[in-house]
Structure formats: structure tokens, C-alpha cells
Amino acid sequence: MLLSLKDLSYVYSKGTPLQTGALKNINLDIEENSFIGLIGHTGSGKSTLIQHMNGLIKATSGDVIFEGRSIYEKGYDLKDLRCNVGLVFQYPEHQLFEETVFKDVSFGPTNQGFSEEEIKARVENALRIVGIGEEYWNMSPFELSGGEKRRVAIAGVMAMQPKVLILDEPTAGLDPKTKNSILSQIKQIHEEVKITVILVSHSMEDVAEYVDRIIVMNDGSVMYDDEPKKVFSHYKELEKIGLAAPAMTYIMNKLKENGFEVSTDIITVEEATKEILNCLNKEKQC
8 A cells, every 4th residue: 555544643732722633543544546536625634644654743542654664653754755655735836946947847857866967857757747938947936927937836746756646735726727727737757657646625615526435524533535526415514514516416416306307416517417318318219
């Protein structure tokens, strides 16, 4: 198993009047080359959880195991872990600081101690992977659009060639067109690089057509952990914790309630279109 969380719990301000249980006995296995959506409302524990995955926060109890080794064992190299489990924070453009795009993306592999030749190769590859053309490489990152800045920030992590890429709300604050473009790019990265991707969001709609597994967090615990269609079948329960299923889930259930023989485990527009047309054709034949 690539990454495992075993009975993981975390308490903020332990032993004080402000003590708060943020994570409660989390058990998760993250496989190689998987694409996971980590979903939950604000305060559900999802951001705290991902910071445990690369050792930014140490668990109050439990364990984090990466490639068969506990990251809490004596002498474990957390710097190496953070190169292998790359984390892109929400609004990553606020972390851009170098005078050019190329230099900013170079920061990680430079700190890893690679040769100039290796750094150049890694940076060029990472920028191409995220769709940033050469005409941008010598520009200031602050001259770029919001979506381009996000891509550069992702490239900065990809240049370290991690085995796991964690993205915390990568589309926050972006317009719908740019949001879809970023999500499509992340999907392409997953398919081309064969990297494990964990996409953190509070929106089911954002991840419905991209991920192959959804983990739903609620009040510091895992509420659901399954393939998207099975998770969305619990849309009424999800509503109770402030989450909404994709629009297509509601549409197909409404059609079913009104007598149309359609499947209710539809999550994308393409699937819904095909299912509705098939239903209408069957009715015509009758």
C-alpha cells in the first residue's frame, strides 16, 4: 500500500479549555495511481487530514505509514516524505515569490540538491505537464491570470516528482471556465504521469466526473468511502451535513419519481443525456 492512516486521531489545543477533536480514529488506505476526491463541509476535518499525510501535523494518536514505514519512527526523513507527498494549499498563488515562473518552479528541486541540468529538465517537464508554454517561463508569476498562477503552483510541486499529489480546493475563487480547465488538467496529469491524486473540495459537483473514489468527511470522521455513484446514492444523507450531490443525481431521481424508467446512479450530463434518450426511445417503441 502506498499510504495508510491507522486509527489516526488529532486534538487541537489538547489539555486546554479550547480542546477540540479534529480527527477521530481515521483508517484509510491510499493506493498507487488512484484519483480520490476528499469531500466535506468547512470544519469537517479534511484539511487537517491531508496535513497529516505529509507530516505537517503529527497525530495525537495513531499512525501514518508511507510505503511500508511509519513516518513517526525515529530518524524518519520528513523532508523526503514531503517531496514524495506533494501538497498544494488553497490559493497557492499566494506562495509564489520568485522573479520568474521558471525560478519559482525550480525552488523545490533546487532544495532537493539536484544538478542544474536535472533541475532544468524537471522544471521544463513540470511546466509542460500543467500546460504553461515557454512564452511564460521568463515572466513574473504575478503577471499571470489566476488560473495560470494555479498551474505554476502545481508545477512547483510536480517538479519534485512526487508519488502523491494533494490539492486543497484547487479551484477556489476561479470562474467556471477556468475551474473546469484546471480540473481537466489535473485529470490529465493523473493519466499521463500515473500519479496518485487526492483532490480536496466541498463540492460534489466539482469532482463528480473526475475521481474514481470519494471519501466524505463529517465531524472529523469518515462518513462514506466508496465509488462516486454509490456515495451519491446517499444524497439525502449528504444534504443533512451541508453537501449536495451533482445536479444530475437530483434530475434522474426526480424523473424516476415521475414514472420514467431511468437509472438514478447517473452523475454526468453525458450519462444523463444517453439514459434519457434511451428511455424516450423505449417509450416510443411501446
